[in-house]
Structure formats: structure tokens, C-alpha cells
Amino acid sequence: MxxxxxxxxxxxxxxxxxxxxxxxxxERLSLTRATLRPDLAILTMSGFLDARxxxxxxxxxxxxxxxxxxxxQKIKVHHYQSRPVIVEQSTTVYEAICTMFxxxxxxxxxxxxxxxxxxxxxxxxxxxxxxxxxxxxxxPVSIIMTRMPNITVCEKEDSIIExxxxxxxxxxxxxxxxxxxxxxxxxxxxxxITKTNMTSLLVDLAKNEGT
Numbered sequence: 001m002x003x004x005x006x007x008x009x010x011x012x013x014x015x016x017x018x019x020x021x022x023x024x025x026x027e028r029l030s031l032t033r034a035t036l037r038p039d040l041a042i043l044t045m046s047g048f049l050d051a052r053x054x055x056x057x058x059x060x061x062x063x064x065x066x067x068x069x070x071x072x073q074k075i076k077v078h079h080y081q082s083r084p085v086i087v088e089q090s091t092t093v094y095e096a097i098c099t100m101f102x103x104x105x106x107x108x109x110x111x112x113x114x115x116x117x118x119x120x121x122x123x124x125x126x127x128x129x130x131x132x133x134x135x136x137x138x139x140p141v142s143i144i145m146t147r148m149p150n151i152t153v154c155e156k157e158d159s160i161i162e163x164x165x166x167x168x169x170x171x172x173x174x175x176x177x178x179x180x181x182x183x184x185x186x187x188x189x190x191x192x193i194t195k196t197n198m199t200s201l202l203v204d205l206a207k208n209e210g211t
Contacts, residue, residue: 003048007039011048011059018058025057038165045072045161045202071205077163078156080201081177081191084109089118093129093136093144096121106173109189110145116186117153117178119145153178153187164198 003011006029013028014020022040026033040057043049049057085103087096089110096108100123110119121141129144130136154163154175163175177191 004039007043010036010039010043014049014057015059019052019056020058021056034169034171037168041164041168042161045164045205072161073159075160075201076156077154077158077160077177077193078191080160080197081156081193082197084176084189084192086111086115086189087141088113089140089142089145091141093126093134093139093141096141097126097130097136100126106194107192108141109176109192110141111189114181114186115188116181117148117151117176117189118142118186119147120151120176121145122173148186151176154193155179156191160193160198160201163193167193167195167198 009029010025013025017024022033022036025040026036029036040049040051044051044057047060050060051057085099085105085107086109087099089112091099091110100106100108106123108121109117110121112118119142121144125144125146129139152166152170152172152175154166154177156177156179166175167173174192174194176187176189177193178187179190180186181188
């Protein structure tokens with residue numbers, strides 16, 4: 001795995017000062033904690049760093065992690081994708097809340113009558129709408145959804161580490177896996193990748209490393 005200059009700087013800081021919190025690493029680099037999250041996640045997943053709650057990051061002692069790094073680079077989105085939860089844009093906010101509860105998911109993907117992706121609704125969107133004193137039984141989700149083209153998407157052959165980077169840097173719970181519609185420029189939703197899927201990946205990697 002070829003590290004970026006910033007990732008190498010992070011490793012050097014942790015080597016000299018670990019355990020050290022993400023906030024303190026960010027201060028030393030004159031960056032925000034949010035800016036560093038993707039790099040810290042990559043370094044942790046690749047085995048260069050480890051982290052402990054309320055303690056911070058520390059160096060694992062590895063100067064390179066070719067086996068784990070190569071393993072991660074081979075993993076594609078479709079290896080860990082899950083079934084998408086889709087509703088039509090005419091669905092009411094109340095119905096969307098019920099669907100999210102029953103499906104135990106954090107993101108709903110909104111489609112038009114041609115099953116083309118047109119929007120995304122999160123827990124926060126539904127909570128905000130339900131607290132606004134509006135008639136959620138009649139308001140369609142199309143009123144509160146995030147619309148295309150402002151939706152982060154991925155394809156099934158994308159690298160899962162790149163998608164993990166998107167989840168962290170954009171602070172979202174899930175990303176729709178799409179394929180282009182034959183006619184027009186829209187997308188069909190064929191799956192989803194979420195933070196839960198990423199957790200499953202980490203567990204599998206840990207099991208493989210330990211065997």
C-alpha cells in the first residue's frame with residue numbers, strides 16, 4: 001500500500017506521541033478532525049495504526065502491511081452489499097417512517113414511476129419533518145428528500161475502501177449501488193453499502209488475520 005504524504009505524517013506523529021487522540025493529531029497538522037477521518041480509517045483498516053476508545057491511536061509496529069493491504073484492495077462493493085430499501089416519491093413521510101422502522105435501516109432510496117433513482121431520505125430528514133408540526137400523513141417524501149444530482153452513489157465494481165472513504169468524509173450512513181438505466185441518464189438502484197457492511201468487513205478481516 002502506497003501511503004500519501006499526510007498518511008505518513010500521521011504515522012510519524014503517532015509513533016512519537018502515541019497513544020494520541022485524533023484531535024491532537026489534527027492540531028499538530030493544523031487540520032480539522034473531520035479532514036483526518038478518512039486517513040485515520042484507512043491507516044487503521046490497513047493495520048498501521050490501532051485505536052482504543054478514550055485512549056487514542058497508537059502505532060502497531062508494522063512498517064508495511066502488504067497482505068492486509070492487498071486483501072482490502074481486492075474487495076469490491078458487491079462483496080459486501082445488502083438489499084436496498086426503496087420507496088416511490090409519492091410515499092408519505094409517515095409511510096416512510098414506518099418503512100424505515102420495519103426494515104431497520106437508516107436510509108431510504110426514492111425512485112420515480114420508472115424506478116429511476118431521484119432522491120434519498122435519511123433518519124435525520126424524517127425526524128426533522130416529524131418535528132416540524134406538519135401533517136406527515138399527507139406530505140410526500142419528495143418534499144424532504146435530497147435530490148439528484150446531490151446524491152453520492154457507487155457501482156458494484158468500485159473498491160470498497162473508496163466507498164468507505166466516501167461514507168466517512170461525507171458523514172452519511174449509506175450509499176446506493178447503482179447501474180445506469182438503458183434509456184436516459186438516470187440510475188437504477190441495485191443495492192446499498194452502509195456502515196454496518198463496513199463493520200462486517202472489518203470483522204471478517206480480523207478473523208482472517210487471526211487464522
